[in-house]
Amino acid sequence: MSDRALEDLLRRCAPQVLGVLVARYRQFDLCEDAVQEALLAAATGWPESGVPEEPVGWLVTVARRRLTDLWRSDSARRRREEAAAIDPGEAVDLEAPAVDDSLEMLLLCVHPDLTEASRIALTLRAVGGLTTAEIARAFLVPEATMAQRISRAKATIEAGGAVFTLPDDVRTERLAAALHVLYLIFNEGYTASAGPGLTRVDLSAEAIRLTRMLHRLLPDDGEVAGLLVLMLLTDARRRARTDADGRMIALAEQDRSRWDHAAIGDATALLERTLVRRRVGPYQLQAAIAAVHAEAPTDADTDWRQIEILYRLLEECTDNPVVTLNRAVAVGMAYGPERGLEVLDRVAGDERLARHHRPDAVRAHLLDRLGEHEQAREHYRRAARATLNLAEKRYLEDRARRAGSAATPPPDDDLGA
Amino acid sequence: MKYLIIMQIDPAVLESLTEAQGREIEAGHGRFMEEITRTGEMIGTQALADPSRSAVVSVRNGATTVTDGPFVEAKEYMGGFYVVDVETPERAYELAAMIPDAAIEGLAIEVRPVVFTSGFGLTEPEAS
Numbered sequence: 001m002s003d004r005a006l007e008d009l010l011r012r013c014a015p016q017v018l019g020v021l022v023a024r025y026r027q028f029d030l031c032e033d034a035v036q037e038a039l040l041a042a043a044t045g046w047p048e049s050g051v052p053e054e055p056v057g058w059l060v061t062v063a064r065r066r067l068t069d070l071w072r073s074d075s076a077r078r079r080r081e082e083a084a085a086i087d088p089g090e091a092v093d094l095e096a097p098a099v100d101d102s103l104e105m106l107l108l109c110v111h112p113d114l115t116e117a118s119r120i121a122l123t124l125r126a127v128g129g130l131t132t133a134e135i136a137r138a139f140l141v142p143e144a145t146m147a148q149r150i151s152r153a154k155a156t157i158e159a160g161g162a163v164f165t166l167p168d169d170v171r172t173e174r175l176a177a178a179l180h181v182l183y184l185i186f187n188e189g190y191t192a193s194a195g196p197g198l199t200r201v202d203l204s205a206e207a208i209r210l211t212r213m214l215h216r217l218l219p220d221d222g223e224v225a226g227l228l229v230l231m232l233l234t235d236a237r238r239r240a241r242t243d244a245d246g247r248m249i250a251l252a253e254q255d256r257s258r259w260d261h262a263a264i265g266d267a268t269a270l271l272e273r274t275l276v277r278r279r280v281g282p283y284q285l286q287a288a289i290a291a292v293h294a295e296a297p298t299d300a301d302t303d304w305r306q307i308e309i310l311y312r313l314l315e316e317c318t319d320n321p322v323v324t325l326n327r328a329v330a331v332g333m334a335y336g337p338e339r340g341l342e343v344l345d346r347v348a349g350d351e352r353l354a355r356h357h358r359p360d361a362v363r364a365h366l367l368d369r370l371g372e373h374e375q376a377r378e379h380y381r382r383a384a385r386a387t388l389n390l391a392e393k394r395y396l397e398d399r400a401r402r403a404g405s406a407a408t409p410p411p412d413d414d415l416g417a
Numbered sequence: 418m419k420y421l422i423i424m425q426i427d428p429a430v431l432e433s434l435t436e437a438q439g440r441e442i443e444a445g446h447g448r449f450m451e452e453i454t455r456t457g458e459m460i461g462t463q464a465l466a467d468p469s470r471s472a473v474v475s476v477r478n479g480a481t482t483v484t485d486g487p488f489v490e491a492k493e494y495m496g497g498f499y500v501v502d503v504e505t506p507e508r509a510y511e512l513a514a515m516i517p518d519a520a521i522e523g524l525a526i527e528v529r530p531v532v533f534t535s536g537f538g539l540t541e542p543e544a545s
Binding site: 115116117118136137139140141142145146148149150152355388389390393 | 418419454455456457458459460461502504506530532533534537538539
């Protein structure tokens with residue numbers, strides 16, 4: 001078995017093993033530590049001994065032994081008392097667990113008492129099976145900082161009681177929070193601009209892996225499928241998104257032959273299967289917009305009227321001014337820049353966009369198309385100064401230089417919608 | 418998102434503080450560091466020497482000149498900084514307000530977003 005295959009297997013097992021332990025012993029914090037150590041033991045031992053027939057069973061057994069050790073060494077009286085009540089050293093069953101509690105583990109990691117950053121870190125560790133060091137590197141923070149964040153998050157969950165039989169309404173909320181966390185992990189990987197990329201964990205791939213897992217566990221949930229399709233379609237454009245020097249290429253100017261058309265085919269087929277059957281939510285709508293782009297053989301073939309309609313539906317189900325900015329672009333493309341500016345003016349004063357670079361980027365594009373090149377340049381420069389993403393800054397500076405002298409491709413839809 | 422929290426210092430203001438005030442500021446920074454370490458928001462901090470220890474290095478036509486003193490002659494200068502990793506700009510401002518200097522007339526805490534990070538042990542060096 002290759003290193004990569006072994007790692008994939010271990011990380012697939014991680015939330016299942018944790019699920020078994022938490023279901024039995026409740027103590028999320030210690031159980032999670034024990035699982036990490038069991039994964040480490042497997043990663044070092046299996047290449048020599050071979051993969052056991054029941055990997056999950058093996059890991060549960062080792063994690064339980066480790067848990068006993070952790071209990072013994074833990075001096076807190078409360079924990080000693082609880083340890084006395086349940087003996088993890090009891091007879092061991094080496095069978096795979098009857099239920100897969102990976103979903104429950106994910107819903108636990110997005111506990112409402114946690115900050116978003118903590119939910120992300122804990123999800124990657126407890127559900128994704130990444131080590132603290134890997135997560136720290138992915139977010140460019142010191143390992144000690146990440147370790148502290150994770151251990152605080154675990155303590156918070158434990159204080160709230162690691163309950164995982166949730167009432168339906170809570171469950172619905174938690175699932176929405178989990179989708180948002182996966183979406184943020186994907187975006188972090190997709191827009192990462194800092195540091196040498198070589199040794200960083202691929203967060204986009206990790207988000208896709210976890211969303212696939214979620215889709216497997218909840219095949220009938222349209223929003224889970226929608227998020228997966230959105231990620232797959234966005235990721236399919238990855239190779240065409242930057243030039244040889246790593247500079248950003250806007251969707252409109254990408255070489256579409258470099259898109260991963262097999263992945264696009266699979267993703268749109270999945271989208272069609274889910275759209276037909278289910279109530280449409282924000283992730284499905286964003287996936288549908290990505291699909292309209294994916295279907296166009298060239299930028300000029302893009303069905304902007306369709307995109308405009310989809311953004312209008314998206315506006316109805318979210319209260320996010322960025323959606324309206326995206327719609328302004330679509331209106332501009334479908335019905336002319338004057339109409340686009342009308343939509344933009346309606347949302348430009350929104351306080352939530354006050355320090356955002358995007359209203360200027362959209363205005364610059366629309367003005368450029370109107371022939372107001374000087375004004376366009378000024379707004380491109382303003383947008384370039386305000387953005388916190390270096391690749392985007394370079395792109396906008398370049399647009400400012402080219403205003404009036406070249407085609408004026410629409411700014412990409414903001415993934416932060 | 419990472420922010421640089423800059424302590425803008427006026428030496429004359431610092432010199433006019435009483436000893437007790439000075440000690441209180443030091444203790445306040447200690448408490449601040451403890452707090453952001455506990456919350457998992459601390460990336461690092463450094464305090465800088467007096468600007469009289471600064472030197473400006475410039476290269477013109479291949480020749481290097483080193484001039485003593487800061488680049489800009491000013492009353493205020495950067496005395497040190499914290500780098501924090503926080504969820505929102507509001508949280509960065511909240512942290513900035515916890516730094517004792519923020520409460521002293523004539524000193525300032527400036528907060529600016531970080532857009533690129535490398536080194537500081539945050540990234541693994543590429544295999545050579």
